[in-house]
């Protein structure tokens with residue numbers, strides 16, 4: 001077994017009821033604990049389906065036929081849903097749909113899972129304040145959740161997910177409704193997170209700054225996995241993904257790294273300019 005390899009997907013396939021073909025096809029992948037995995041792919045490639053399987057929403061809440069195996073930190077939702085559920089913090093698309101509907105304030109919403117876990121009140125207050133601060137929601141703590149904007153709702157969903165201090169974060173397009181400053185703050189925060197993180201995003205530049213691994217999905221297949229550098233230096237036109245801005249700029253200017261590859265993020269861009277001049 002590879003050292004510290006705690007995320008393992010083996011021949012994972014998912015087929016929704018009534019579908020003729022699976023939506024995820026024989027996916028095999030690994031990651032280490034604490035890594036950030038950026039999941040990219042064009043529309044309907046299976047990104048949300050993968051998040052739903054990794055979070056246990058499939059098959060626990062949404063029914064689908066799952067074959068193959070997958071474990072996160074040695075746990076599978078199929079074997080032990082309560083233990084698995086405690087490991088993960090999840091933000092799925094449509095954060096409004098994730099609200100408990102039972103909280104009158106943003107603070108109560110963030111506290112919801114903590115209360116259910118029977119955690120002491122003083123600890124809950126501390127965790128709620130900390131999660132709100134990390135997501136820039138301190139000024140909104142006494143507001144009703146339904147009064148928040150789309151971007152604030154996404155930040156509330158993330159704050160609720162991180163308040164329980166999960167080992168694993170699963171984030172499906174968590175910045176789609178955030179403004180550019182909010183998005184930048186979120187990615188800066190994510191870069192320092194210790195949890196193993198799966199994040200679906202179209203923000204290729206941001207992913208290349210922070211991700212350890214990129215998984216590329218196409219028509220339900222995992223067609224590439226590797227570091228951002230590896231994946232975007234072997235970009236296929238079939239994937240219908242843009243190259244990162246650093247890569248495009250360097251290609252136009254012929255700024256290459258000593259390996260002759262092109263840079264995919266700012267740090268590599270600086271190295272490539274330095275190596276060229």
Ligand SMILES: Nc1ncnc2c1ncn2[C@@H]1O[C@H](COP(=O)(O)OP(=O)(O)OP(=O)(O)O)[C@@H](O)[C@H]1O
Pocket residue numbers: 016017019023041042043044045046047048049050062
């Ligand atoms: N509950 C469901 N029942 C049946 N088919 C579904 C269900 N959810 C998704 N699908 C189908 O699974 C395929 C993959 O969809 P999925 O939402 O996982 O892709 P995606 O890459 O997240 O797409 P997008 O970027 O457009 O959100 C699509 O063909 C979709 O129609």
